[in-house]
Amino acid sequence: MNRDESWTVIAEQRGAVADLLADLTDAEWDIPSLCAGWRVRDVAAHLALAPQPPGPFTMAAEAIRAGGRFHRLNHDIAVRHASRPGADLVTELRQHAGSRRLPAVTNYRNTLFDVLVHAQDIAVPLERPLVMPIRAAAAGATRVWTMGWPFWARRRLRAVRLVATDTDWSAGAGAEVRGPIAALLLLMTGRRAALPALSGPGAAQW
Structure with missing residues (x-):
């Protein structure tokens, strides 16, 4: 974007x-x-x-x-x-x-x-739905993954590969964690509320 x-x-x-x-x-x-x-x-x-x-x-x-x-x-x-x-x-x-x-x-x-x-x-x-635009979420996810401080997402999630199920976005290497890009962005920024929306072999660790 x-x-x-x-x-x-x-x-x-x-x-x-x-x-x-x-x-x-x-x-x-x-x-x-x-x-x-x-x-x-x-x-x-x-x-x-x-x-x-x-x-x-x-x-x-x-x-x-x-x-x-x-x-x-x-x-x-x-x-x-x-x-x-x-x-x-x-x-x-x-x-x-x-x-x-x-x-x-x-x-x-x-x-x-x-x-x-x-x-x-x-x-x-x-418990009030608020839509996160997909393209914006993907841009945000890319920024968080590449920026380091303060989330250190690439370091914290180094054992998994994140794959969005609603857009063409992925990052990392390892056991796959799949989910909507909004949930992946929340995961990368430390929000455990994202976990129910995630699946795949890598998601089992949480």
Whole structure:
């Protein structure tokens, strides 16, 4: 997928997440997401913040507060932003859905898989279907497989060959793991909720 196609999907996914969140109960906002240690509201806050990143001085202060740990920094910023009413997060997602603004440390390829995966982090535990576009999922899977940090998918899954059943995509070598490309992307980013959708000799190890 090229840049413009990717940004179109990013905007659509942000809008779809906003629509999904719009009628949540207070209890649903606090349901644990698929992202370990993050509630639905925390993931929503992370997605809302992505197109409105803090400035360099704020980020430097946050990094010091988090002891230089990226995951802690990411989590803490999201949790603080998540303290506002859910309706405000929905408004922000809609208002900035089409924004192409990015934090200095990332790019649109990372933002694409980030919004795809985090949308499922919210939708799956809420048991509300949210479609992940196949071409976008394949692009995200390729990016995650080749990028190394922070998922190290190629290293963690070095004993298996991943094969998509709904598009022409595969990676790795070893015992075959088959499934929809969306499930493979979730597996590569550490979401065990993908396992029921996977099959093949390699899937037996989990």
